Amino acid sequence: MAMLANTGAGSRSTSPRTIVALVVGVAVLLALMVTAFALPAARSAPHHVPVGVVAADGSAQASAQVQKLSGSLEGFEVTRYGSVADARSAIEHREVYGAVVVSRDAVTSLVATAASPTVAAMIPTIGDRLAAATGESARVVDVRSFPDRDPKGAGLAAGALPLALGGWIAAMVIMLLVHSPGLRLAAAAGVAVVGGVVLIATLRFVIGTIDDGFWLPTLVAALGIAATAMMVLGLRELLGGAGLGVAAILLIFLGNPLSGLASAPEMLPTPWGLIGQLLPPGATGSLLRDVAFFDGHGALRPLTVLVCWLVAGLALYGAGVWRNRRRHEVDEDEVRIGHRPGVDEVTSPA
Template identity: 55%
Template structure:
């Protein structure tokens, strides 16, 4: 009777665990679907996308008011200044109004989605002003990948690669120092390999291969070291935190398929503070815009790298303290016995 009761109790307990696991996994799938789908569904110009306007004062004021609900408008003195702003990553495009004509300046390399949105807006403005429009591509992707699909597709492999790489390094390498060496070696080799695939295989980049590879290496190092540090300091919970930051949030909020400014606030800003978004932006700026606008991505990735190293060192120190404590107990016991005698 006792054995039967125990068996029934174990079966009931296991059934509850199965039910909780199924419910937890279902909730996780729902959260993942929401995280991936909502930014795409609600993306669009919402007043944060920088755009330039070149026009005479009355027309410039009218355009600023008309575009203000969808774009962050800056008035430039001439077309050359607007072009420089685009190339320096201060603006995604510009509308240049001259008598009888409207020139729509876009930079597909900055964002295909934003370039399309600016083109549509420019066409509407030209119709309202009864002038003829034209579209000027200030900086596009190379002919091998005119839509920049190679860059957009790189966010998830980067996030997964950094996470998986860190986990494998922890599983296969025992030495703490060797793990750090492995992370940086993986980052350098992986960075050069990743850039070679995107630049020479896909044709997405046409910039300096060495500098772009170093930018990719920094992204991989920051990602992997962040995972390693979180795992060492917080255990398996750290791996969960890393997976959420890199995959569940970092990938859909990276803005690589549209632009950070087109995501619902504050998600676009948050995405640029995570390695996938920061690495994607850094690669775009270095490979396609000669490094203009790269400061933010550099700062974010260096912070992830430094914090990851700090977490790793703190985790090792805590583990070393735990290892010392048990060995001290016999000595303390012996000292107590000697004192009693």
């Protein structure tokens, strides 16, 4: 009865100002969520997208067309290559997204759908316009494509949110069910490994986004989940509830919409594409793309980003555990002797 009375008193003491603050806060939160998720897509356009151009046969006409094309592609960073082989090598090494090859009788668009279906769809329109202006034929060659079961790479594009939420949810469940700091680390490692296996198995055997290799992409996914989970655990251990808010902003509000997995980082407004690649969802997606489709070319930067996040999360977690060591010692003692705080006190006789 006393508890009910106290609860009722607490309810009656809620002021209109508190209710107004709650309503306004939720409204602002919804507005920020819509902005974070929708604005990058609404403002999607080429921003310094690297592409190549080639005068294949060295003719004066082809060279003149390439020169003209190089100065007319707004939103693209154009690099001239001396041969088709050089352009293909640049695509395979993740230096450019594609290339337009001009010869005496044809305009060929070299694309890599696996690098970005969005950019791969844009490059042939450039080739088509040039072919129409010169009266030449136009054709498209896909240097790196997704498997036939998932030709647009939908599984990879949809992976940013599961990566962000997977690490977040895993960290929350670990904090709820596991009380020992050491066991929390072991649980996070286990979740990362098992989650990586399940994620890549789903992409390969269910969706069909990946058709070659399993264990190396699994290591990438496990690293991404581990980096995400450890950052959440570290921020929560060191900063408490405020740490969860910081993690939500970094991983969900920013990391998911700015990952660039649905298009390309260069399709997002500057500097948001770069920022997205410095967050775990974007770095994990880029590393997985590089490893699964481009033989690891371009993997150094996203790998470095994920390792830094993992190390930072471990450092924050270690600092938090050290600061809260007395509380952890009490918690472990209570778990060891079967004491249930807040329950034994109520049920024990006066």
